[in-house]
Amino acid sequence: MLSLCVALLVFYIATKPPPPKVSIKMAGIGEFGLGEGVDGSGVTTKILTCNCSINLIIDNKSKIFGLHIHPPTIQMRFGRLPFALSHGPKLYAAESGSSKFKLYVGTRNKPMYGAGRSMQDMLESGKGLPLVLRVSLHSSFMSFGALLSLNSTTKLNACLSFIEHMIKSIALRHTIAPA
Numbered sequence: 001m002l003s004l005c006v007a008l009l010v011f012y013i014a015t016k017p018p019p020p021k022v023s024i025k026m027a028g029i030g031e032f033g034l035g036e037g038v039d040g041s042g043v044t045t046k047i048l049t050c051n052c053s054i055n056l057i058i059d060n061k062s063k064i065f066g067l068h069i070h071p072p073t074i075q076m077r078f079g080r081l082p083f084a085l086s087h088g089p090k091l092y093a094a095e096s097g098s099s100k101f102k103l104y105v106g107t108r109n110k111p112m113y114g115a116g117r118s119m120q121d122m123l124e125s126g127k128g129l130p131l132v133l134r135v136s137l138h139s140s141f142m143s144f145g146a147l148l149s150l151n152s153t154t155k156l157n158a159c160l161s162f163i164e165h166m167i168k169s170i171a172l173r174h175t176i177a178p179a
């Protein structure tokens with residue numbers, strides 16, 4: 001038993017995988033609408049609905065270990081204001097080369113208050129919308145069940161400037177009243 005453990009340990013050290021290479025890319029804007037509406041307490045404000053898709057690209061870089069990705073957290077911010085949060089599914093990167101996963105982040109009928117006004121001004125001025133995407137994920141290389149594991153936590157930031165012509169046609173024309 002002890003020699004088996006030693007053998008496993010030696011094997012593990014010898015094959016210790018390098019940390020995975022992870023990157024994110026904006027894939028598309030499925031939906032985007034900023035309109036006039038009322039919040040739960042009857043205050044008139046800007047209401048946002050959006051849904052963006054993101055490609056998460058992962059290189060497991062290990063010849064032996066599969067890479068488990070625990071459900072990633074995706075946050076979208078407008079300046080410093082977080083306005084959308086979602087959790088992706090559990091993922092497994094076992095392919096050689098890089099694996100690509102599609103994730104979504106969005107919000108429905110979210111009152112934006114003061115920020116909504118600035119968003120609209122930026123869209124109307126044609127400057128685009130500075131948005132920040134934050135993805136944090138926890139990954140483990142695992143082999144022999146979970147007997148040998150190497151965990152790492154990755155935080156990624158991407159700054160996006162939504163190009164206004166892409167969304168101008170769909171933005172600013174909805175009037176959404178939350179239920």
Ligand SMILES: *[C@@H]1O[C@H](CO)[C@@H](O)[C@H](O)[C@H]1NC(C)=O
Pocket residue numbers: 059060061062063064065066067093094095096097098
């Ligand atoms: C990723 O892990 C699997 C083990 O499940 C391995 O077969 C594959 O070769 C690894 N990928 C790379 C790029 O080495």
Ligand SMILES: *[C@@H]1O[C@H](CO)[C@@H](O)[C@H](O)[C@H]1NC(C)=O
Pocket residue numbers: 030050051052104105106107108
């Ligand atoms: C965004 O779109 C995807 C795919 O259509 C869907 O699964 C997801 O629930 C949507 N998210 C929001 C917040 O609408």
Ligand SMILES: *[C@@H]1O[C@H](CO)[C@@H](O)[C@H](O)[C@H]1NC(C)=O
Pocket residue numbers: 140146149150151
């Ligand atoms: C790595 O993460 C897995 C799953 O969350 C856990 O079971 C395991 O104990 C962790 N290993 C280490 C060395 O932290």
